[in-house]
Amino acid sequence: MRIGVVTFPGSLDDGDAARAVRIAGGEAVRLWHGDADIHGVDAVVLPGGFSYGDALRCGAIARFAPVMETIIDAARGGLPVLGICNGFQILCEAHLLPGALTRNQHLHFRNRDQHLRIGATNTAWTNTFTEGEEILIPVKNGEGCxxxxxxxxxxxxxxxxxxxxxxxxxxxxxxxxxxxxxNAAGNVVGIMPHPEHAVEALTGPSLDGLGFFTSALRHLAGVAGGQLTGGATR
Incomplete structure (x- = not known):
């Protein structure tokens, strides 16, 4: 399965996201922000970083990149899309997800390993987890509220x-x-912490982030086999 990873000016974690895709067993396809063609990928990751220098506000300019116009249409048609940190901000700016990400309440950049409790497991990106499972992955943001x-x-x-x-x-x-x-269909997920930084024992606090990427591959395999619909496992 081919998973596209977008690079915007200011992206920092696109390489890490592509590596996570490969470790999970997928083929990582690098996508450029100025190219509207997403080259027939089966899913897309919008990585962390500071797209367009966070000018105006985080994700506000990236939302209008040529590649995003294609991704927005494809996501509305069911393409699995994962937005990590800045990618989450872009998804909110694009109105693929509701709400907004604002300045951290304490006004400090926060960088630490963070415990999370998984809720929805019927999405294209979380179907290998169990509801209530606690995982540990890094968080690093200044506008993650x-x-x-x-x-x-x-x-x-x-x-x-x-x-x-x-x-x-x-x-x-x-x-x-x-x-x-x-989103309601379960194909678009935004997450503020960084699962792509928790896929190898050498560098991550755990391997817990890998489940987001193996979930996507499982979802895509199920779609290809006619076993999954609407982002939910059956």
Whole structure:
């Protein structure tokens, strides 16, 4: 399965994301922000970093990159898309996910290993996890505070679209400890911590991040075999 990894000006973790795809067993395809062609990939990762220098606000310019116009249309048609950190911000700016990521409440950049509790496991990116499973992956952000109006927060809760919550301390003040969410179809996931930095024993605090990438491959294999629909496992 071919998973595209986008590089924007200012991307920092595109190489790490591509490596995570390869470790999981997929083929990483590098995509350029200025190229609208996504070359027939089966899924896309929007990596962490500071796209376009975070000018205006995080993800605001990247949302209008030529590659994003294609990805937005494809995501609405069911293409699995994972946005990590800055990628999560881009997904919110593109209105593929609700809410926004704002300045950390304590106004400091936070970089540490972070415990998360998995909620939704019926997405294209989390189907190898179990509900309630606790994982440990790095977090590193200055504008990672997830905010939304009460109606949106209640809707995410009621529809089971909170993919992960912070545990053992909230690093940025995100409302309801939300670390990751999904769209209603389950193919688009945004996560503020970095699963791509927890895929190897040598460099990561765990191997827990690998599940996001193996989940995508499992999802795609199921779609190819007619076993999965709408991002949910059966």
């Amino acid at each position: 997830f905010v939304a109006d009460t109606h949106t927060l209640d809707e995410l809760e009621a529809e089971g679209r909170v993919v992960a919550r912070y545990t053992r301390g909230n690093p940025n003040g995100s409302q309801r400890d939300i670390a990751a969410i999904t």
